[in-house]
Amino acid sequence: MKASDRDRGAVLVAVLIVAAIVAAFCVTSLLVSSMESQGTYAAILRDRALFVASAGIEDQCKAFQDIMTATLLKRPFFDAFEALAGQHTIQQRALMSDGITVGQYDVVIDSVQPVDAWHRDISMTATGHVPSADDPRAITRTISVVLRIGIEGSDVFDYAYFLDNWGWHQGNRFIVNGNTRTNGQFDFGGCQAQMDGIPRFDKLPDGTLGEMIDEGGVYASWDITGAESLSGTTARERHLHEFNPPEPMPNIADLGEYELLAKAENSTIKIGGNIVCNTIVGDEVGESPNLYLEGTLAQPIEMNGTIVVRGNLIIKGYIKGQGAIYAGGNIYVSGNVQYVDPLKPIPFPRCKEAVVNWIKNNAACDLLGLFAVENIVVGDFNDPVWRADISQWVSDPRNMSEEDAGEDGMPNTRPGRDGILGTADDDVLENDDIWTVEYYTEMHAEHGLIPAGFQVGDAIPGTGEDLDGDGEYDPGTQMKDFDLNVALSKEYWEGNFPETAPASYADLCSNDAGRSINRLDAICYTNHTFAMHQVGTELMVDINGALVARNEAIIYEGKRLTITHDLRLLQ
Known part of the structure; x- marks a missing residue:
């Protein structure tokens, strides 16, 4: 994120976890040589057998x-485990x-019991045998x-x-009401961003908040640079948290x-009291997979639950209710997206009581989630200035997203943290011209873990360098990825697309043909690129969510540009 060169002054989304909750074993590294100096030979064998059993648990x-x-995020996910019982x-x-x-x-798997x-x-x-099971x-x-x-x-x-990359806030008119995080380096470029x-x-x-961990601020899995001129309530050194373990970003490709x-x-979207779509867009014969939504203050887009759009989404206007839209293609924001019942400002000081009260007082406010399998595109992507400036930033080496990022999934980390090639911390898989992923095997087939459309030998989506989880190699974001792949004609769009086809995408846009969009009330999520270019010396841009x-x-x-966190997400 940066200020324009022309003005330098200026879900369910889920991850998988494994956690031992009752364990009588130690994480084992086989220390046989050290054990032989302890106790009698029989005691040594007993200890050794315990370690062998522990190795069985680990295996x-x-x-x-x-x-x-190997298991995609589907409700049959647990079937493979439940089949192992006994x-x-x-x-x-x-x-x-x-x-x-x-x-x-x-x-032996004794049982598999549902918790919820x-x-x-x-x-x-697990049973360990020393020296072997058949030895008398x-x-x-x-x-x-x-x-x-x-x-x-x-x-x-x-x-x-x-x-989920290297991050930057390089602009003196940038404000964050909430915490920020990157899985790579965070570079402020010496600018005066305001971090509150x-x-x-x-x-x-039970979903409530417990004890305070820290005061909040900026978090990175590498170092934080150029932060000497930061301002705000969480801009001091103690608020800059470096070298944290990476936070996995789930993919929503499936x-x-x-x-x-x-x-x-049984989710729906209504406009003017009429249902314009329900549950899934594009699952019925003759139905377009693309959705167009335009709401006004008098006739807002009324959200009620989760909607899946198998193609692209174009959206602008007023939002009422609570819900999320998952799009299999791009999400295009063609004008302001604004809640009818907006969120209240987050008060200072931001103590636990204030956060809890804010969540309670805003629980019923409007809420929109925009989840794109591909990209989120804000403004007129055909505008020459939009394309020229976004192209420069997308192609910047600091913004690389080619799926040859190595073991850590981060570009520009091949030399490791010491910055020296040829040392032990090198990420040797980065830029080796090999797409390193895991593949389905006969074992997966035996357990029924290969989903429809895949076979033995295919890449397992989301493994290794498959950063977006689609099971295919991607060269990184290209400008053509932002282009619409369907005509702007009513026959190709569900929803309330205009009766008269617009001459261009710019004609479909509001806010000075998409150049001055200054309000986006939504939780925005994409495994690819969020692209936005807005101009106007008096423009004040707010992203709330x-x-x-x-x-x-x-x-x-x-x-200024301000991002304000929807604290309801903390629960």
């Missing part, structure tokens, strides 16, 4: 992780150390474990601005789960 956990990796999954597998068999282990719709508890027993003098040790697997909400929505963050709190099981959710909710993206290409002129 089975790795198998569970492989199943998770099975002897590992039988007399040898544990090797320096080419020598240390022992053998067996693993999104979690299962797996009880399993074998020493055996048994470990029983309960492992919880589940699907949890992603923490990427805990931030007003989140980039929110304290972070533990999340309790919309199947959201289609099930839309059907379960959240901006979560792999890349962003925001170029703005005017008095």
